[in-house]
Amino acid sequence: MTVDSTRGVPRRRVLxxxxxxxxxxxxxxxxxxxxxxxxxxxxxxxxxxQRSDDPALAAQSKWFTDLVAKWNASHKTKIELLYLPxxxxxxxxxxxxxxxxxxxxDIFLASPGDFLRYYNGGILMDLTPHMDKAxxxxxxxxxxxxxxxxxxxYALPMEVEPLxxxxxxxxxxxxxxxxxxxxxxxxxxxxxxxxxxxxxRAGIVTETxxxxxxxxxxxxxxxQGGGDVLDEKGRPSVDTKAVxxxxxxxxxxxxxxxxxxxxxAANDLIAAFRGGNAAMWQSGxxxxxxxxxxxxxxxxxxFKLPTPPGGTYKTALGGWSFCANAKGRHPEAAAEFCAWALxxxxxxxxxxxxxxxxKAKSDIAPRKSVLExxxxxxxxxxxxxxxxxxxxFPGGRAEPRYPPVIYKAMSDALQGAxxxxxxxxxxxxxxxxxxEAYVKSYxxxxxx
Amino acid sequence: xxxxxxxxxxxxxxxxxxxxxxxxPRLSRKHREWLAAALFLLPDCIGxxxxxxxxxxxxxxxxxxxxxxxxxxEWVGLGNYERMLGDPLFWDSMKITGIYVLVxxxxxxxxxxxxxxxxxxxxxxxxxFRTIFFLPYVISLxxxxxxxKFMLDEQIGVxxxxxxxVGLEGESWLGDPDIALYSIIAVFIWVMMGYxxxxxxxxxxxxxxxxxxxxxxxxxGPWTQFRTITWPLLRPTSFFVLLxxxxxxxxxxxxxxxxxxxxxxxxxxxxxxxYIYQQAFVFGEYGYSAAMGTALVLAMVLVSGVIFxxxxxxxxxxxx
Numbered sequence: 001m002t003v004d005s006t007r008g009v010p011r012r013r014v015l016x017x018x019x020x021x022x023x024x025x026x027x028x029x030x031x032x033x034x035x036x037x038x039x040x041x042x043x044x045x046x047x048x049x050q051r052s053d054d055p056a057l058a059a060q061s062k063w064f065t066d067l068v069a070k071w072n073a074s075h076k077t078k079i080e081l082l083y084l085p086x087x088x089x090x091x092x093x094x095x096x097x098x099x100x101x102x103x104x105x106d107i108f109l110a111s112p113g114d115f116l117r118y119y120n121g122g123i124l125m126d127l128t129p130h131m132d133k134a135x136x137x138x139x140x141x142x143x144x145x146x147x148x149x150x151x152x153x154y155a156l157p158m159e160v161e162p163l164x165x166x167x168x169x170x171x172x173x174x175x176x177x178x179x180x181x182x183x184x185x186x187x188x189x190x191x192x193x194x195x196x197x198x199x200x201r202a203g204i205v206t207e208t209x210x211x212x213x214x215x216x217x218x219x220x221x222x223x224q225g226g227g228d229v230l231d232e233k234g235r236p237s238v239d240t241k242a243v244x245x246x247x248x249x250x251x252x253x254x255x256x257x258x259x260x261x262x263x264x265a266a267n268d269l270i271a272a273f274r275g276g277n278a279a280m281w282q283s284g285x286x287x288x289x290x291x292x293x294x295x296x297x298x299x300x301x302x303f304k305l306p307t308p309p310g311g312t313y314k315t316a317l318g319g320w321s322f323c324a325n326a327k328g329r330h331p332e333a334a335a336e337f338c339a340w341a342l343x344x345x346x347x348x349x350x351x352x353x354x355x356x357x358x359k360a361k362s363d364i365a366p367r368k369s370v371l372e373x374x375x376x377x378x379x380x381x382x383x384x385x386x387x388x389x390x391x392x393f394p395g396g397r398a399e400p401r402y403p404p405v406i407y408k409a410m411s412d413a414l415q416g417a418x419x420x421x422x423x424x425x426x427x428x429x430x431x432x433x434x435x436e437a438y439v440k441s442y443x444x445x446x447x448x
Numbered sequence: 449x450x451x452x453x454x455x456x457x458x459x460x461x462x463x464x465x466x467x468x469x470x471x472x473p474r475l476s477r478k479h480r481e482w483l484a485a486a487l488f489l490l491p492d493c494i495g496x497x498x499x500x501x502x503x504x505x506x507x508x509x510x511x512x513x514x515x516x517x518x519x520x521x522e523w524v525g526l527g528n529y530e531r532m533l534g535d536p537l538f539w540d541s542m543k544i545t546g547i548y549v550l551v552x553x554x555x556x557x558x559x560x561x562x563x564x565x566x567x568x569x570x571x572x573x574x575x576x577f578r579t580i581f582f583l584p585y586v587i588s589l590x591x592x593x594x595x596x597k598f599m600l601d602e603q604i605g606v607x608x609x610x611x612x613x614v615g616l617e618g619e620s621w622l623g624d625p626d627i628a629l630y631s632i633i634a635v636f637i638w639v640m641m642g643y644x645x646x647x648x649x650x651x652x653x654x655x656x657x658x659x660x661x662x663x664x665x666x667x668x669g670p671w672t673q674f675r676t677i678t679w680p681l682l683r684p685t686s687f688f689v690l691l692x693x694x695x696x697x698x699x700x701x702x703x704x705x706x707x708x709x710x711x712x713x714x715x716x717x718x719x720x721x722x723y724i725y726q727q728a729f730v731f732g733e734y735g736y737s738a739a740m741g742t743a744l745v746l747a748m749v750l751v752s753g754v755i756f757x758x759x760x761x762x763x764x765x766x767x768x
Contacts, residue, residue: 091710093729100517100734117732121518199612200603208623210712261623261713264603277603327519404731412715420625420714 040078041106041330041337043068044098046089048081056293056361063360067341067352077333079107091211099123099327106328107337109320110155112146113212115401118323120444124154125324125331130339131156135367138345142398143366147321149445155321156342158356159363161284162315162392163220165204165306166269169299171196171279182303186249189306193258196279203258205272205281206250208419210411216316216399217282218414222246223314223397224307229410229435230402234447236439238410238432245308247417247424254418261419270295284318285392288362288384302387304395317396319366345369354379364393402447409434504745511739517732528739538740540715541723542747544629548719549697549751552633556693557686559641564648565678578649582642589639589700593707596635597622600708622709625716632704632717640696644689651685652678687762691755698748720744 048064072078098104147155183189193203207214227242253259265272272278324334357365358379365371380389413431416422514522567578599606600621608618621631702721711718728737
């Protein structure tokens with residue numbers, strides 16, 4: 001049928017066209033459009049593309065854009081990077097909302113804390129078929145274990161980030177402390193913190209805001225006494241002496257005025273050190289590149305987290321992973337990309353990971369061959385990187401993949417003990433009850 | 449015969465011409481006005497339906513499902529509401545919201561009214577002060593949050609520096625569970641007072657000047673003038689401010705909590721609106737979150753009804 005332009009479009013046809021357009025718009029609004037075939041894959045991340053005066057951020061952005069350019073040059077299904085600022089990506093609602101609306105990205109970055117939520121929701125693609133078997137074995141067991149289910153890999157770590165204690169050397173000297181005073185026990189840590197604190201300087205800074213980061217920073221203190229949230233078989237094990245003493249340590253640090261209730265200098269470690277507002281700060285290896293970029297001449301020191309009486313040294317190993325969306329537009333291509341980027345034994349793949357871990361950022365490489373290669377290339381020659389690799393990392397344990405309910409139970413205990421001054425015993429018992437109730441009804445992949 | 453009959457036939461075939469009437473419109477004037485009104489209202493109605501009506505209905509529907517956030521929906525009936533009733537953190541968040549509203553609304557009301565009365569005076573530079581007081585309202589709440597985060601910093605924040613300069617000890621404004629909520633209330637008042645000041649100013653300017661002149665002639669002092677003229681005649685404005693500030697308090701604290709404390713320390717600033725957000729977007733409990741959202745809306749309707757009842761809807765005639 002043709003339309004006589006001199007007579008105009010028939011009314012019914014206009015209505016039908018309008019309804020179709022409205023329907024399309026509505027579907028697009030509901031996010032269902034993302035399921036349509038065609039178009040490049042979306043890679044949501046918090047690194048690139050961005051323009052920044054910070055050389056570290058610029059290098060990280062370039063690493064991502066180079067990676068995607070390389071893929072696009074040799075593959076039919078292209079990738080488009082979408083940058084989301086870290087606060088929006090890491091704690092905001094954009095990513096969960098997108099997945100809920102059926103328009104999640106094809107490729108995205110996830111931390112261990114999000115793993116089970118995405119896995120149990122059917123979001124994560126199995127990356128194993130696209131990986132070299134040798135590459136799977138090449139990953140450090142701890143780095144990959146929390147991203148695996150039934151022997152299959154569902155997320156590929158790009159980095160490993162252990163925690164340690166940073167300190168301001170000049171603050172120590174002014175307080176007449178030297179390297180010999182570096183604490184190795186919790187009591188010594190509090191003693192040194194008390195000596196270093198002043199009305200405008202915090203003795204020890206750690207995260208006080210509720211969130212995954214706070215739990216992550218606290219776990220090693222719990223592990224050092226032999227405690228855990230869930231045991232090796234996934235059974236609740238919160239109500240123990242080790243958990244209580246770790247909560248007590250953080251409560252004491254605040255109660256004695258050694259740890260401020262809110263981190264100074266808007267939680268900026270370097271600004272706080274330079275401004276004389278912090279003497280010690282628990283943080284991760286990622287700060288080394290920040291010092292390199294912003295304060296190359298600032299004299300700082302590092303030491304391993306001290307241990308409780310009879311305890312064993314532990315630190316937590318964090319880090320983000322590449323994931324492919326099983327409900328995206330191109331799940332196979334997205335999985336192939338993740339494996340191509342980080343999961344092969346190709347020279348190019350290994351070099352790329354070296355660049356990320358020691359040039360763009362300051363991290364421990366998550367794979368043995370990459371760590372060796374980076375070491376040979378001088379990536380760990382600098383004293384802080386060497387210390388992290390040789391002293392801090394070997395005592396590490398992967399960040400757990402506890403789902404939100406378990407995270408919240410522990411977070412509430414931590415907040416209650418540390419900042420509300422509530423009884424450590426009651427907070428521990430309450431957390432234990434919550435975790436036990438949750439584990440009883442939990443359905444999904446193994447929690448540990 | 450034919451010659452005589454012919455003119456008659458001609459006359460009957462062509463009826464006499466009627467007087468010309470204006471063409472009759474297809475719709476009456478009343479109906480045309482209705483149509484025009486409907487056309488003007490249509491865009492807003494569509495917007496309201498698409499962005500408010502349908503989401504509200506869908507939210508209520510969602511509250512009867514267990515939703516994973518990844519496409520799985522399981523009918524649970526009133527399960528989410530049962531869970532809500534037994535969730536101590538939800539009740540804590542409602543209690544915190546109650547305190548927040550009960551402290552914030554009266555203080556905001558008094559401060560805004562005071563400022564309105566102040567800037568109504570013909571004082572030198574008053575227009576500059578009006579602008580200064582109103583300025584915080586035009587700043588994004590997220591920016592306000594970041595700004596105050598620096599100012600309320602324990603160690604280097606300007607607030608504690610001011611305290612220390614007069615020999616007082618500083619406080620942990622955002623880190624102490626006993627104080628943090630009130631810090632957020634203070635920041636929210638700082639943001640909103642300019643807006644409500646303008647509303648009060650408009651209300652005050654509506655009151656005829658002659659009433660005050662007559663009162664002064666009768667010997668009434670400023671307090672008597674306020675009590676007998678200003679306060680009663682401000683009733684519609686007061687009702688509006690009370691209602692709007694209550695709704696703003698219940699729903700508008702989210703950004704500040706998100707930026708300043710993220711519900712901490714120890715859940716002391718976890719307002720209901722923040723807890724609902726957290727359940728949905730941090731924990732992926734969309735159905736449960738929708739149930740709590742529905743309960744919060746019902747609570748808001750209830751509170752609005754109470755305010756309406758107490759203030760008689762701002763009417764002068766007491767409803768008689």
